[in-house]
Amino acid sequence: MTAADAPRVLIIVQNLPVPFDRRVWLECLALRDVGYDVTVICPQGRGTGAFQVIDGITIRAYPPYAPGGSALSYVAEYAYSFTATAYQLARVRRAGRFQVMQACNPPDIFWPLAKLLRRVDGTRFVFDHHDLSPELYRSRFPEGARLPLRGLYALERATFRTADRVTSTNESYAAIARSRGGKDASRVTVVRTGPDPDRLKPAEADPDRRRGRRYLVAYIGVMGPQDGVDLALEAANIVVNQLGRTDVSFTLIGGGDSWDDLVAQRDRLGLQDYVEMPGRVPDEYVISVLSSADLGLSPDPKNPLNDVSTMNKTMEYMAFAMPVVAFDLRETRVSAADAARYVPANDVELFAKEIVGLLDDAETRAIMGKKGRERIERELAWQHQRTGYVNVFDELTGRRER
Template sequence: MLPGVATLGVVKCETEREESVAASALSAAARTARNARLLGASVVQHLIDDPALFVMQVSRRLPLRMRVSVGRSLFHLGSRLHGGAGVAALGAVMAGENGRAESQLTGHPAPGSRLRSEVAVLLGRPDLVPSSAPAATRARAAWSLGDLEGAVQLLDAAGSGTTTQARRLRSELAMLTPGFRLAKRRQSGAAPVPGPEERVRVLHLLTNSLPHTQSGYSLRTHNILIGLRDRGIDSVALTRTGYPVMVGKPLCADVDVVDGIEYRRTLPTRLGMTPTERLEQEVDEALRIVREFRPHVLHATTDYRNALVAQAVSAATGIPWIFEVRGLMEQTWIASHPSEELRRRAARSEKVQRIVATEGDLVRTASSVVTLSRTMADVLVRRGVPADRIVLVPNGIDTALLRETMTPRQARAHVAADLPADTLAVGAVSALVDYEGFDTLLHAAAQIIHDDSLPRQVRDRLHVVLVGDGSAAPALAESARELGLADRILMPGRVPRSEARLWVQALDLVVVPRRDLDVSRTVTPQKPVEAMALGRPVVVSDLPALRETVTDAAGRVHGTLVPPDDPRALAEAVAEHLVGGAPPEGERAAARRAAQERTWPVLMARYELAYCGAVQKSFEENHDGE
């Protein structure tokens, strides 16, 4: 700090200090009022457009047991009401009893009931929405099937083409058109080029972040930002418009600092009505940061909406941008459908074609492309990205994991007091979504417990531990009950970031039983490498992306591979591990060495290479012929 500034701080009079406190309080009050307006507008819009989805999103904030209890109460209430099939079906979905929900939708009258039709869409059964349903709901059903133009046409035909819903759908349709660009901003001068002794500065454009969202996406981001800082690269991160207010955090600040990393928010006084308007609000916020921070590189992270923002900021400033593809959006969307028939239909849909074309256009436009796995890189090459412009940065781990020596029993004493001391715990710390395949693990556990050929000390001690939350959590709890595992499963829900490592250490065996879907074949999870670093054996589905995570640079596999979606094969692999006891120290040491190849400090050099390449390419293009 400059001496003069320090002196002023010392001699500031009491009146000035009081005025400063008053101004800060006013600022906080204004911020809270603004956030309340944003959240209120969002709630009203959701209640108008998709009330069933809104109820589900609110319910996911509840602890799992409470969510299931409330859902069952709604089911019983709706079952007693005349025309209450929609209420009953919604309650059944909340409780994870999707079969009951479908029975309500198909076995009761009132085919034109809006709530009943909205629940059908929520359940992933838009085919159950009748032609007598409101146009808004029929449009949502068409959109959920990937018929984007058809959804807009339904609203137009019903005389609803000027509604907020129609405007939003048209906006999304426009953005999912190759060659779409956000509104041009005035060029703001030449992009800065880092000098020989200057630290590189990067502006990151994100969907969400810590401390408000704890997920694989946000944790990877945070580890990267810490790793870049430690390597001498300065970063500021900006999240999407409305976040985190729109996910139920009205008391949030405009800036969060986590472990010294600065996360800024795009929180305008009024939220744009369409997705395009919201992206343009984020562009304006990003340009304000550019003027202050003067980044050398823009770093957009999945999905295409962040890339559109980076592209617009780059066009206005000349700053090069890179696109980090952490997943293929269309694959995740296809996997969200509940049946193979609907997944096949989704894969052929207009939505998938538009996403593939749009993201393909954007990755070809970026100065450089980063992705997580070789399988995903191969997809990008097939979409026209030159292989030499792709930088592979797999999921990394914190170096501190390599130094942990706690046994499962010791770790369980810290986090799982309600598990017996001699438990054999298998499971994972993970998002609980359908494609993770944990239902396969539950069926495998049931087979082990009832297999008389296995030692009783294994069958009696086996417990399944699933740490985390997600859309599949209620159904997993219900499946465990049906399989007779109610007293053999522990689902503590989301845990603080500081506890997640302890929960992995509390497991005797980490299992990643992902289903055989395109999203599982290309996206590499972080769970296996973390388990290897902590000395825990792993069993994973034999899919390309998962195989890649447990294979070291020399081609050695440090885990057990099992066919996906095969409870019997998984049961045999899990039983073999549990009967054999903890793996020998030599195996654990080899797995730790393989994990050491993927520590964040090791991987950060690849980002530096991508940034320097993007800056050099931009400089050459802007000074061609000079």
């Protein structure tokens, strides 16, 4: 098959730039490797341009919109993103029709574009189900108005109805696609966001990452209102200022809506010397920190969204053979199994004590880390998820039958 004959796939993602969105980037590479021509429309990352071709993947990006944190600001953000995406779509379609369009959520707003492409070009639609938008709203705005929530349920239903196939990140999400979304089980495929163990693996530890202390505790992930980084900071405060453990450094990597507030919280707690918060950093920095850390934190609090969501950071810690401390969430247990210690929901004091207990037990840390790495290699790695994902596209384009 020549490049001109390759089936074209369009992937739309709104909440993260590509290739920073690891799941979407692994999906892009998987499709490329079996002969698809992949184009991505997404927001621009820091320091990147509007047009890039990376490893054969075409990326068309638009300037990001920074939400203000209120429900109304998200409405404005999504309206802007839909318009910017539609504009980029009009441009990339000039090169020819797309056989398949994939939209990732949140938000659940791109189904009208899928309907338009289906009507004009016969394009099939894959809904890559990353998040539960109604539960996300309930978690961020527990006292929020009911009208926006009803609107989110309506948008979700429209997305499910429009989709030819749904790829869900775990069994909990797949069950929602079948029940709330009304999708037949044959049209729903679980594609977990498994890390690539060949890329994410322990390297040589860098003692400087510990900043002169015996232990290093790490966090990597988004820093939004529902991600629990504020709870991680409270736990660090207990570890350092109440339990007197001045032999522990913390490095919390990532950015998001709450980053500025979290830095201010750290400073109020007097933890500037103990907690490093560098924001989003290059992969080399992440690998260096995770290779040097003694354990990883998954402080996501129990709420309607987190309890049924798969946390990518948990599996990334496992890929680096790190034990995990997490709140007791249903899908976190499915992912981590014996590689994590589980703390009753949102109990920060017990979370802090579990951190200290594991730091003081090197033998248990080693056993848990080994189990986590083995679980990634044998069951959860992207290589075990990739085939099911590619099969969805092969079925929709008729390539599997041929």
